[in-house]
Structure formats: C-alpha cells, structure tokens
Amino acid sequence: MDKKRILIDFGSLGHRCGLGQICESMAPLLAGLQLPWARFTFMVPQAYVGAFGDGVDYFVNSSRFVRFPFLLPKFDLWHGTSQFSRLPRHCFHACRNVLTVHDLNFLYDTAEPERSRQLAKLQKRKINRADCITVISDFTRREVMRHLDVGTKPVRLIPDAVEDITGHEQVRPDFIQSANRPFFFFIGQIRDKKNVHVLVPMMKHFPEYDLYLCGENHFPYAETVRELIRETGVKNVFLPGTVSVEEKVYLYRHCAAFLFPSLLEGFGLPVLEAMQFGKPVFASSCSSLPEVCGGHAVLWQDFDAERMATSLREGLSVFSGRQAEAEKAYAAGFGYDIYVKRYVDLYHEVLFPQLNV
Numbered sequence: 001m002d003k004k005r006i007l008i009d010f011g012s013l014g015h016r017c018g019l020g021q022i023c024e025s026m027a028p029l030l031a032g033l034q035l036p037w038a039r040f041t042f043m044v045p046q047a048y049v050g051a052f053g054d055g056v057d058y059f060v061n062s063s064r065f066v067r068f069p070f071l072l073p074k075f076d077l078w079h080g081t082s083q084f085s086r087l088p089r090h091c092f093h094a095c096r097n098v099l100t101v102h103d104l105n106f107l108y109d110t111a112e113p114e115r116s117r118q119l120a121k122l123q124k125r126k127i128n129r130a131d132c133i134t135v136i137s138d139f140t141r142r143e144v145m146r147h148l149d150v151g152t153k154p155v156r157l158i159p160d161a162v163e164d165i166t167g168h169e170q171v172r173p174d175f176i177q178s179a180n181r182p183f184f185f186f187i188g189q190i191r192d193k194k195n196v197h198v199l200v201p202m203m204k205h206f207p208e209y210d211l212y213l214c215g216e217n218h219f220p221y222a223e224t225v226r227e228l229i230r231e232t233g234v235k236n237v238f239l240p241g242t243v244s245v246e247e248k249v250y251l252y253r254h255c256a257a258f259l260f261p262s263l264l265e266g267f268g269l270p271v272l273e274a275m276q277f278g279k280p281v282f283a284s285s286c287s288s289l290p291e292v293c294g295g296h297a298v299l300w301q302d303f304d305a306e307r308m309a310t311s312l313r314e315g316l317s318v319f320s321g322r323q324a325e326a327e328k329a330y331a332a333g334f335g336y337d338i339y340v341k342r343y344v345d346l347y348h349e350v351l352f353p354q355l356n357v
Contacts, residue, residue, distance in 0.1 A: 004038045004076040004351050007059060007095075009085040013048045016216075016242065017189075018160075018269055019082055019102070025163045026081075029340045031056045038347065041075065061086065077351055079343070083126060096350050098343075099130040100158075103266025104143045105193065123148055132350055134343075136160045136267045139288035156346065159292075161339035162272040162331060170253055171246035175212070175238060183210040185255035185274075187248065190215055190222040190239060193264040195284065197221075198303040200228050203237050205309035209256060211237045214248075252277045257316060260284070261300060261308075268292045275331040278324030282312055296327045 010027050012019040030040055031052035041057040042048075049058045065072045077096045085099070106118050127133070127148050133155045135141040141155055172179065184206075188194050196213050203211050213225070217239045229237050243251065252258070258274035260283040268289050274281050281297035283289045290299055298315040300308055348355075 003036075005041060005074065006038050006347055006351075007041045007043055007073075007075040007078045009043045009079060009081045010048070011043055011045065011061070011085070012082070013044055013051075018267075019084075021163065021269070022160065023081065025161065025336045026340060026343075027052050029336055030344075033340075033344065035344070038351070041073070077347055079347070080126065080130075083122060085126075096131045097129055098132050098134065098346060098350060099126055100134045100136070101140060101144055102136050102160075103140055103264075104147060105264055105266065107143070107147065108193070108264055119147060127153075132156065132346065134158045134346070137288040138291055140266050158339070158342045158346070159334060160267045160269060161336040162269050162276070162334045163336060164276060164332075165245065165249055165252075165273065166276050168249045169246050170250040171244065172250050173240065173243060173247045175240040179254075181210060182208065182256045183212055183254075184257050184259050185212055185214070185251045186259050187214045187243070187251070187270050188260075188262065189219065190217040190225060191219050192221045193262060194221075195261045195263045195303070197225050197228050198261050198305070198308065199259060200225065200232055200234055200237050201305035202308045202312070203234055204232070205306070205313075207236065209236060211259070212251065213237065213239050214241070214243045214251065217241055248273075252279060255279060257282055257312065259312075260289070261303065262286065262289065265289055265292075271297060272331045272334055275327035278328050280315055280319045280323075281327070282315060294330055296323070296330055 008030065010023040013023045013027070014020060027042060039057065041059050042052065043059045043061055046060050049060065059073065075095045077098065079098045081100050083101045107115055110118065127150060130153060133144065133150060133153055135144060135155060135157055136159055138157060141157055144150065144155060186196055190196060190213060199211060222239060226239060252274055257280040258271070260268065260271055260281065262268065262284055263286045265288050271281050271283055271289065271293055275296060281293065283293055283297050283299055285299040285301050293299065298311055300311065
C-alpha cells in the first residue's frame with residue numbers, strides 16, 4: 001500500500017507564542033513516528049528545513065504556487081494547525097482537510113464591519129473547505145457552532161497540550177533583586193484581553209509581595225497599566241517584559257501564586273504550566289478558564305480589588321500539599337504524547353473512513 005502524504009502546517013515555528021510552542025513540541029514527536037500508512041511533510045519557515053531529521057519531508061510555502069499551481073506537491077491530507085493557517089487554494093481540490101480552530105477572539109477585539117468581514121473570510125476560506133474541524137476547548141466549540149456554519153462536518157474536541165517544563169534548568173531573572181521577598185506571577189502578552197490592570201489596585205492589599213507581569217509589553221494597553229501603577233502609587237507591580245524559558249521555570253517554581261485574570265482565552269496554557277509546579281492558581285471565571293482549570297483553581301467572579309484580595313489571601317491560607325499533588329496529576333493529563341496520538345488517530349480516520357464505519 002502506498003503511504004498517504006500528510007502535510008502539517010508548522011509555520012508558527014520560532015514564534016514566541018502559544019502556537020509556536022505547540023509547533024515546537026508537536027513536530028519532533030510526529031517526526032519520530034514510523035507509520036506504515038503515512039509519511040509526514042512539515043510546512044515550515046525556511047530556517048527549519050531539515051530541523052526534525054530526514055524521517056519527514058519539508059515544504060516551504062511560497063506565492064509562486066499561486067501563479068504556478070502545477071508546482072504544488074500532491075498531498076492526501078492537510079492539517080491546518082490554526083485558523084490562521086494558509087495554503088494555496090489549489091491544494092484543497094485534491095486532499096482532505098483537518099482544520100484546528102483555537103479561538104474566535106477577533107469577535108471581541110474588533111468592531112463591525114471588520115468583525116463580519118473576518119467571519120465571512122474564515123467561513124469561505126477555511127470552514128467550507130474543511131472535512132473535519134477540531135477545537136481546543138468546549139468554549140471554542142460553542143463559539144464556532146454559534147458564529148459559523150459547519151453544516152454536517154464533525155467538530156472534535158482535542159484539548160491543547162502543555163509541555164512538561166518542570167525538569168528544565170532555572171535561572172533567576174535579573175529583575176528579582178531579593179530571593180527572599182515573596183512574589184506573584186503572571187505571564188502572557190500585556191494586552192487588553194489579559195485584564196491584568198485589575199491586579200494593580202489589588203496589590204495595595206499585599207505590600208509584602210511583589211507582582212511580576214511578564215510578557216510582551218509593547219502594546220498600548222501595557223502603557224495603560226504603567227499609567228495606572230503611577231496614578232495609584234503602587235510600588236510592587238512590575239512589567240519586566242519577556243522572559244526566557246529558564247527564567248519562566250524559576251518564576252513558576254518560586255512564586256507564591258500564579259494570577260491569571262484573563263477575560264478571553266481559547267484555552268489558557270499558563271494555568272496548566274503553573275499547576276505542573278503545584279502552585280496555587282487564581283484565574284478569572286471567563287471564557288475557557290473554568291473548563292481548563294478543572295476545579296483546581298480559585299476563580300474570581302468579579303474584579304473588585306478588595307474581593308479579589310480576600311479570595312487570594314484565603315486561598316493561599318488553605319492551599320495544601322494534597323492540592324498541589326492533585327494539580328500536578330491533573331496537568332499531566334495534557335501531555336503531548338496524548339495530544340499527538342489523538343491527531344494521528346484522527347488523520348487515519350479522515351483518510352480511511354471505510355475502516356471506521
């Protein structure tokens with residue numbers, strides 16, 4: 001039997017974001033598989049050609065395939081690993097398509113008529129062409145079913161995975177002047193949807209702690225947060241910018257708690273990373289976070305500074321070693337080995353539907 005050719009979009013390799021992390025973790029596991037029925041081709045940036053060995057093939061997308069579609073290699077299945085995945089439309093005429101939708105955040109980030117334009121574009125170019133749609137959370141599934149016409153296409157829930165970083169080396173960031181002063185930690189892009197400004201007045205109730213809001217902070221919202229820090233006179237909230245993996249490990253390992261008041265998440269990987277280290281997690285009750293936290297976090301129902309502070313202090317006072325171990329066991333259920341197996345099984349199902357009747 002000739003092997004089926006499966007093209008997987010790893011175009012986000014090298015990006016310092018959740019999609020980039022997924023690509024970096026998923027690609028080597030797939031490359032290590034020896035499937036008798038399929039051979040993988042990775043669609044990658046030029047710099048990653050050959051990065052995962054010669055057990056897979058490599059494809060670099062180019063505008064020349066639009067002008068010369070006959071140059072496009074033939075594939076039996078294409079996996080668009082996010083709703084941003086792009087491939088020349090000619091490919092869809094000859095292969096099956098699995099599309100992963102992480103979120104529809106643009107519905108909340110943009111105003112009409114741009115919102116409708118993006119929905120129509122996603123519907124026409126991605127949803128209509130897909131044979132199977134996967135979503136990373138039940139929250140995203142509800143969003144997809146509400147705003148898009150999926151017809152009779154299957155919509156499968158395959159939760160995101162989280163890399164086990166507990167064994168990585170740690171490096172104390174330079175911005176932590178004293179190893180003895182306790183601190184809270186947040187990581188993510190400092191953008192409106194992350195809602196971190198609500199933590200600033202709350203920190204007035206915790207003068208004995210520092211709070212580090214780590215992540216890209218060149219967005220206008222980050223300046224809004226800095227201005228709020230200045231206006232309120234809070235001296236223990238800092239925006240140090242992006243951190244390395246080794247610094248992130250130190251921050252998770254040594255923080256007193258992980259704080260994540262985000263309003264809009266398709267999934268929310270950082271809460272699971274914090275749970276890997278058995279840390280108390282305090283998150284908002286918005287979007288996918290109650291689902292992803294799985295009952296292992298304190299969820300803020302509103303963002304009143306005094307009520308947030310009260311629940312944080314109470315949560316810290318009762319957090320136990322038993323809870324920490326339960327968190328670690330829960331987070332372990334989101335490993336990449338499980339994630340990759342689910343997708344390989346799905347590829348087989350889509351390519352050989354007669355075997356799954």
